[in-house]
Structures are given as C-alpha cells and as structure tokens.
Amino acid sequence: DTEVTQTPKHLVMGMTNKKSLKCEQHMGHRAMYWYKQKAKKPPELMFVYSYEKLSINESVPSRFSPECPNSSLLNLHLHALQPEDSALYLCASSLKGAGGRGDEQFFGPGTRLTVL
C-alpha cells in the first residue's frame, strides 16, 4: 500500500459546526503532516507529527486541533471555523521522523473544505 488516503473528499460546514478530517497511511511512515492550500498557491504547513508526537505547530489558530491516535492515522478536528478557512486540506507522510530531511513526502488527494 503506497498511498495516503483522506476522508471526506468534500466537506461543507457552518461556522458553528464541529467536524473532523481523517488521514491514513499504511507505509510505515513515522512523520505525518497537515497542510492548507488556497487556490493557485503553494501548500502552507500547519502541523507536523513525528513518531506520533506533535513536533511543529506553525502558529495555527486553536479552532484547528490535530490528533495522532497511532502511527497510521492523523486527524484534524475543526470547530468554529471562519469562511476564510475554506481551502484544500492536504495530509502527507514521510518515512522517518524529524531527522528524515532527505525524505520525500507522499501527499493524499486532499479534503476540499467550504465554510459557510
């Protein structure tokens, strides 16, 4: 299995809703990432987990809450989002944890989030 899967593919939510994005990989990768991507822009790093511990939080607002229940699974919990949070949310993984600087990242197809 050489892919990263993300669910749901699309999500529409109101500003008072609570929802979660899910990401899964079974490649034995020990680093997992959440990125936010606006249209025609590069991905912006949000969070990095290394060996299931949060290692980087790029000053993301608390309305985004990451969780890494095990080495294969990464969640992003959403609460009280704003319309400007509408974007493509990408999950990625790479082989080694924080020390794997030469490792390429494998990206999932993303979740297209719309906040009304």
Added chain:
Amino acid sequence: AQSVAQPEDQVNVAEGNPLTVKCTYSVSGNPYLFWYVQYPNRGLQFLLKYITGDNLVKGSYGFEAEFNKSQTSFHLKKPSALVSDSALYFCAVRDNTGANNLFFGTGTRLTVIP
C-alpha cells in the same frame, strides 16, 4: 533562512518540444531539493529529488532536474513535452540545519499546447 523562487508563473510549450521549469533556492546549509506536480483538485505527486551525488537527477514520467550549486538552481526539464504534462509544478527545499520545514515555491503552471 530558507527560500525558493519560481520566477515564472506560467510556462507554455508546444507538444513534443523540450520544457524547462525554473527554480532557484537559498539555504543556510546543504540543500535537499524536491519537485512535485499537482493536477487540478488533487494532492501533490513527488517527481524527483536531489540529496547528494550526481547533479543530474532523473525522476518519474521522463522528468529530470539539474542541480547547479554555483547558480543555486534546480531546474526541471523534459526532452519532449506531452499534453498530459499540463499541471502546476512546485519546487521545494529543505536544508540540513535549523527547522525541518519543507519550503515550497509559488508554483509554475505548465501548459503543453497540442
């Protein structure tokens, strides 16, 4: 500080012609350089990387890139473009010191004209 520049927002090339997508970088230590491609409404796909060794790196789908340390460049090339190569291409860099973030360029839209 690490940064990547992709000087062209858009590159157009005729099918069958060679293509080049430009990338220059700035890092404190030794660079690790990556190229990714993104098709509409999809995630990024890894194409190739330079870590060390040969300056010419070969990757997926017939793409290659040349690492030039003196010019701090890592341009993506393909000898003969296909219409299916039309997509958004991102160059990214990470160095061997400091923060372990992967820094992406702003992307180049490649259009291959039939």
